[in-house]
Amino acid sequence: MKHLVLCLKYAGLILLCFPAESQNIISLNLGPFYKSEKIALGESLSTPDSLTLHQLRFYLGHFTFYQNNAAILEDKNYHLFDLEEASTLNLTFNLPQNATFDSLAFNLGVDSLTTASGAMGGDLDPTQGMFWTWQSGYINVKMEGFSKKCPARNGEFQFHLGGYLPPYAANQRVELKTGGNSENLLLTLDLAPFFEQVNWVDKHNVMSPGAEAVRLSGILAKSFAIHAQ
Amino acid sequence: MGALLMLLSAAQRPGPEPAVLQYPKNWPAPRYDFSRNPLTREGIELGRRLFYDPVLSRDSTLSCAGCHLSFTAFAHVDHALSHGIQDRIGTRNAPALANLAWAQAFMWDGAIQHLDFQALAPISSPTEMDHSIQKIVEKLNASPRYPALFEAAFGTRKATGERVLKAMAQFELTLISAGSKYDRMMAGTDTFSRQEQNGYAIFQKNCASCHAEPFFTNFSFEKNGLPLDTMLRDYGRMRITQNPADSLRFKVPTLRNIEFSYPYMHDGRFRKLRDVVNHYAQTTALDRPLELSANEKTDLVAFLLTLTDRAFLFNPDFSFPKE
Known part of the structure; x- marks a missing residue:
């Protein structure tokens, strides 16, 4: 018994002595913008159409960090970012000790293999409201709000982008150069290109897989940028 | 030391009892990936209770068995188009259920690609159960009897969407018809x-x-x-x-x-x-x-x-x- 207690004590001491060396934590914060204007839910942007977002939720996952094109960390998990829940806008990654990186990649939306693997828990649990019930598949991006340009009732638009079966698989891989190593990264998503290319006449409600969901997902995938802080 | 012994005994406590699907030797291997949802006696039993529980519908009047009766091949006998809560008539005939471990797609149009997710369709359809998996999970967690059933099946009293769907799939996977x-x-x-x-x-x-x-x-x-x-x-x-x-x-x-x-x-x-x-x-x-x-x-x-x-x-x- 005495030996056991001593062993536990020393184990604790060892852990206390070497915390910094064993960790290489990268913090990634997510921020949605409209050009340089930060987006807050329910607040009109200074655009001519008084664009306002009421909901912005999307899946990012399968993050991979690279140094000289060699993967140094691959994390296959998916995370649900919800602009309404501040705690979801930060992610941390524990990189190998002393590892550095110069680029990273991630999926916008859930890949087909994961989707086809059956019920999942956590952020992928169907209770998150991001899974279509009438047709299998995750809603990769849920974006709802108001625009004066939108001819729908009350000017309200709904974009539920998803679909994982060819030819309408909407999941996108995003690759970004980080320009060097940093412990704090800001991942921005500029929604201006998306809203400039929305077909307001008849595609302001997209709620099923198809060509439009793929097109709009492609625009979003090109609208991410990474900044070392 | 006592605490250590308790931990050891907890580790040795029997979990859910594994169950094995029985089917004819000349059949191919099932398509369902059991490694992601291992069959257990308790999981199957929980799934069976959910299958027969009207808690899955918005007004708690209709269970899966409402349209899938065991003694009529798990189909909806005498109903050309199946009806949901409040006599709402749907657009399709409820199919017979059997040998689902080999199925590749579900619903008449293959809208659902995995057995785990199938139940979400009738749960959410306005002409069927008109409910949501979120609300069902809330109801199950507030129920006096389900937390113990979830603990027996999954080692935790908490119901989640994943566990509800996996338990129902477990029961449905056991519906093997090979004795004609x-x-x-x-x-x-x-x-x-x-x-x-x-x-x-x-x-x-x-x-x-x-x-x-x-x-x-x-x-x-x-x-x-x-x-x-x-x-x-x-x-x-x-x-x-x-x-x-x-x-x-x-x-x-x-x-x-x-x-x-x-x-x-x-x-x-x-x-x-x-x-x-x-x-x-x-x-x-x-x-x-x-x-x-x-x-x-x-x-x-x-x-x-x-x-x-x-x-x-x-x-x-x-x-x-x-x-």
């Missing part, structure tokens, strides 16, 4: 009558390319020559693929227990097996209509009746769970 006269015939323990044998030969020549043995479906989506119902305007598979070539294609249903799964076809438009056979003999919409005499039609139906599996229909493990 046809199966006994294949195993060499029974013999067909001359009429059944003749019907089997007609079946193999004319029907088996789509209704392939031993599941009596090739799991594909085919055109069956039925004209469009102009009120329902159901184009089947095309709704999912958006490909015009899939217009009026529907999933090939299993023929197992077909004696009990009437009415037939995706919209239940035929009440009698003979009507189905007559459709395939008379249709001009297919390349190769059946050319059968009246006697041959009778023989074919006689063979189809050998697919009735009474041990499956009246299996007490599949029926309403008794407390």
Whole structure:
């Protein structure tokens, strides 16, 4: 018994002595913008159409960090970012000790293999409201709000982008150069290109897989940028 | 030291009891990936209770068994189009359930690609249960009896969407029908009558390319020559693929227990097996209509009746769970 207690004590001491060396934590914060204007839910942007977002939720996952094109960390998990829940806008990654990186990649939306693997828990649990019930598949991006340009009732638009079966698989891989190593990264998503290319006449409600969901997902995938802080 | 011993004994405490799916040796391996959802006696039992519990519907009046009755092949007997809560009528006939571990897609149009997710469709449909998995999980977590069932099955009292769906899938996976006269015939323990044998030969020549043995479906989506119902305007598979070539294609249903799964076809438009056979003999919409005499039609139906599996229909493990 005495030996056991001593062993536990020393184990604790060892852990206390070497915390910094064993960790290489990268913090990634997510921020949605409209050009340089930060987006807050329910607040009109200074655009001519008084664009306002009421909901912005999307899946990012399968993050991979690279140094000289060699993967140094691959994390296959998916995370649900919800602009309404501040705690979801930060992610941390524990990189190998002393590892550095110069680029990273991630999926916008859930890949087909994961989707086809059956019920999942956590952020992928169907209770998150991001899974279509009438047709299998995750809603990769849920974006709802108001625009004066939108001819729908009350000017309200709904974009539920998803679909994982060819030819309408909407999941996108995003690759970004980080320009060097940093412990704090800001991942921005500029929604201006998306809203400039929305077909307001008849595609302001997209709620099923198809060509439009793929097109709009492609625009979003090109609208991410990474900044070392 | 005492705490350590307690930990050890907790680690050795038996968890849920593993269960193994029993099926004929000559069948292929199931398509379902059990490594992601290992079958256990407790998981199956939880799934069975959920299957029979009207808590899954918005007004707590309708369970899965409302449209999938065990003693009628888990189909909705006598209802061409199945109805949901408050007598709301849907657009399709509830299909018979059997041998789901081998299925590749679910619903008449294959909208659902994985058994785990299938239950979400009727749960959410306004003409079926008109509920949501979020609300169901809340109700189960507030229930006096479910937390203990979740603990027995998953080692935690907390219900989640994932656990609800996996437990229901576990029960549904056990619905194996392999005890019909046809199966006994294949195993060499029974013999067909001359009429059944003749019907089997007609079946193999004319029907088996789509209704392939031993599941009596090739799991594909085919055109069956039925004209469009102009009120329902159901184009089947095309709704999912958006490909015009899939217009009026529907999933090939299993023929197992077909004696009990009437009415037939995706919209239940035929009440009698003979009507189905007559459709395939008379249709001009297919390349190769059946050319059968009246006697041959009778023989074919006689063979189809050998697919009735009474041990499956009246299996007490599949029926309403008794407390």
